[in-house]
Amino acid sequence: MHEMAIAEGIVDVALDTLKANEGTIIHAIQVQIGALSGVEPEALHFCFDAVTRGTPAERATLEIETIPMKGRCLECHQIFSMEQYRHVCPHCESFAVEELQGRELRVASIDMD
Numbered sequence: 001m002h003e004m005a006i007a008e009g010i011v012d013v014a015l016d017t018l019k020a021n022e023g024t025i026i027h028a029i030q031v032q033i034g035a036l037s038g039v040e041p042e043a044l045h046f047c048f049d050a051v052t053r054g055t056p057a058e059r060a061t062l063e064i065e066t067i068p069m070k071g072r073c074l075e076c077h078q079i080f081s082m083e084q085y086r087h088v089c090p091h092c093e094s095f096a097v098e099e100l101q102g103r104e105l106r107v108a109s110i111d112m113d
C-alpha cells in the first residue's frame, strides 16, 4: 500500500509549510491526484488520518481533486482524454500517444492558522 508513503509525504509538506508560516494548526489540505497515479482516494484518506494523529494536522480535512488523464497524439496532434491504460488516439488510432496529464501527485494548497 503506497498510500501510506504518499500520505506521509503530504503531511511532511503541510507541516513544513506550517512551520515556515509560523502557524499552529492545519484545517485542510488540498491535493491533486492524477487518474493514472494509482492512488486510491479511500486508502489515502485512511492513511492520512493515521499519519496526522498527534500532529497539528490531526483535525485537517484532506480534499482530493482527481486530475483526469489527457494525451496528445504524435501523429495527428489532437488532444483527447484517455481511458486508463489505453494509449490509442481516438481520431487516427495511432499508438504514438504522449501523456499530458494524469500522473500528478501534489499538494495544491494548505489551509492553516
Ligand SMILES: [Zn+2]
Pocket: 073, 074, 075, 076, 077, 078, 089, 090, 091, 092, 093, 094
Ligand atoms: Zn491521432
